[in-house]
Amino acid sequence: MDGGPGPQDLAGRVASYAVRWPDRDAVIQVRGEHESRITYGELALRARRLASWLAARGAAGRRVVVAVEDGPTAAVAMLGCLLAGAVAVPVPPPSVSRAAALRTAAIVKDAEGLLALTERAYAAELTQSLSLAGLGAMECRAVDAWLPLPATDADEGRDADAGGALDAARGPARPRAGDPALLQYTSGSTSQPRGVMVTHGNLAVTMAAVQEAIGTDADSRIGGCLPLHHDLGLIGQLLHPLWLGATAVLMPPALLVRDPVRWLEEISRHGITAAAAPDSMYARCAAQVTDDRLAGLDLSRWRTAVDAAEPVSGATLLAFAERFATAGFDPAALAVGYGLAEATLLVAVSAPGEAVRGAGRAPVSCGPVRGAEVRVVDPETFEPLPDGSVGEIWLRGPAVTAGYWNRPVQTAETYGRRTAAGEGGFLRTGDLGMLADGELAVTGRLKDVMLVEGAAVHPHDLERVLLDNGRSFVSAAVFAVSEPSAPDRVVVVQEVRPTVRTTPDHLTDTVRRSLADEFGVTPHEVLLVRPGTVRRTTSGKIRRSAVRTMYLRGELRPLYVSGRAGG
Structure with a gap:
């Protein structure tokens, strides 16, 4: 050849x-x-x-x-x-x-x-x-x-x-x-x-x-x-x-x-050495695995476990490492990744063994950017920001793709952008993050940020806390509804298991109390819905905009809304 x-x-x-x-x-x-x-x-x-x-x-x-x-x-x-x-x-x-x-x-x-x-x-x-x-x-x-x-x-x-x-x-x-x-x-x-x-x-x-x-x-x-x-x-x-x-x-x-635990059972059965999944997958596994199923797992051959496809929580990493230690899982296998299709999948990934440095709600490092250059810029002025400042992530380099097929306007809006400092050829990712010591941490999506009493709140942080409320709760979508001359109203669409033996008021009170205690956020409305109502992408990301649209159009069929029965 x-x-x-x-x-x-x-x-x-x-x-x-x-x-x-x-x-x-x-x-x-x-x-x-x-x-x-x-x-x-x-x-x-x-x-x-x-x-x-x-x-x-x-x-x-x-x-x-x-x-x-x-x-x-x-x-x-x-x-x-x-x-x-x-x-x-x-x-x-x-x-x-x-x-x-x-x-x-x-x-x-x-x-x-x-x-x-x-x-x-x-x-x-x-x-x-x-x-x-x-x-x-x-x-x-x-x-x-x-x-x-x-x-x-x-x-x-x-x-x-x-x-x-x-x-x-x-x-x-x-x-x-x-x-x-x-x-x-x-x-x-x-x-x-x-x-x-x-x-x-x-x-x-x-x-x-x-x-x-x-x-x-x-x-x-x-x-x-x-x-x-x-x-x-x-x-x-x-x-x-x-x-x-x-x-x-x-x-x-x-x-x-x-059944997210089935994922781990196949990893165990096939001796998989490297696997990646969204942060919500790791969180659900840690929360839902029973002691009996845990006893049947052997995760000792899993050398690289990449948490990617959505913003990563240090609390998720720590909970997963602790829960599966008895199955032979090595915490040093955990790695954090960030990428998007416009940059051919991978932008940054931490070295295995370094991922658990993040904790609580602090942004978790995705490691150094690979195959591209990165700038963090003010999303309105395009000024490059210093280390430690949160802004929009911009990328350029050989991993960045050629643009969108047959969409010149959207390609021009996203690709080939120039910073206020005069550097050109960058891809606007629409993601928020910050640089520190040459490593990138992702904090959320620019379009998803909610302003609650003057403070910026990321909905995925709230959704993770709700997932920790016990087996009664499944997925949740949190989003803001805006009105002219009024602050954002926070709405929670919370999936609950149909076999739960507790009152709807108790469930909604749990939602409100957990968000108030952790973030000082008081939801305007809490909708309890059946599992499967919250829309997700193919990678497991919550489609908040789709759920928000359903809410505004009255297309959701809640089991319960705040303090009144739903249809």
Whole structure:
């Protein structure tokens, strides 16, 4: 292969691993008590077949929709697209929910996809969804229709060298750093989903930064339960293990909602060495694990546990480390990460062993910024702020993506910004944070900050305190409702378990008392709702704006509102 694949040639790296380790598991998919697996030898061969099919349809440089579940099929689809020079557009399978079907159709239309890759289980539903969206002429192909392969093909794949496997699909060309690789649509927590244009160079910088930061290698077992249409799920849990030649262990994303302790049980069972999840996942695990289930866990092989995807609480880290110490969990494994799709997943991550320095409500360090330069600026004047001052996080560097697909106005608003000091080329993240001794701490979202009696309050801090109120309470969304010439009114939408044997007044009093004691905040209204009412993104972040909109439109159906019965 003329010296082997370069750092940005992920498909070439996988092909070389197929020769070196043909029988090594590339991906293990957990499905309840059942598992499906694919080796590097099988993955390279099936991806080559798919790439040849895509190349014959002129997919090079075009957008190809990938609507598959986690697992071997997703790996084949993503690698086949990269191998063919196509731009993969990951979307949720249409049957996940009605909202997912609508989102998929909207993304496909926005991305101007050439064709769609899916699985047999979703093919009919995806075709119908596209037809209803006016995209009935788009061809859909079930990737798993290529499986299983005839023995002769498998034998051929094992014997082929890596260069031959690549050349058969795309010729001698290798991807250049500026070539598009993915169109990663944002999760929609802050606005309508937008397609972030990720290049092969962006991916290469991020892969190297992640490896350096958390010490992954070919012997790692990297697991997670975030969906692959989310950047942490796709890049962190699937593409990064494949880039290393390691094994990805993918779990059902529903674990995030239904039973967070199952996530730990799979980490224990599969001997996972590196995994990442949102702060709320760690908090729920610590709060909900029973002594019986704790006794069955062995977390001693978990070397890197990254708390990411939302602002991190030092109290969460300490509670998790203390609760799972008897399961062999090493507190030094905890690391704190910060990133966003516009910066190709990773911005900063602390070294394992340093994360528990944060405590209580103090901002927790995410460590040094990797793959980019950072400035913390005043969000109104754009003046760079000194260390220790909270402002908007701005970034620039090779990990920062090329902009939003087909959205020049929004790209100009977010990318290529200039500070008041005259430095240009920065990405406005919309996140608040501060720098101290070269390390970054994230404090919240600029748009989420509430002004309560003249003080800035971050809603995620209030939501974490509510989570600590006991097993009666599930998730909560806290937001402000503003009126002209009046202070912000704080509203709490609190999920409660339906089997709770206590009065609604007692529950609402507990909410009010905990927020008043901890923050001096008195909610204007407390709504008790059923579990599942609070909307979340694919990574588990609370969609406060969506819940707020439902509240203002009267679309919530509360069980109880403050001191009166709800409908």
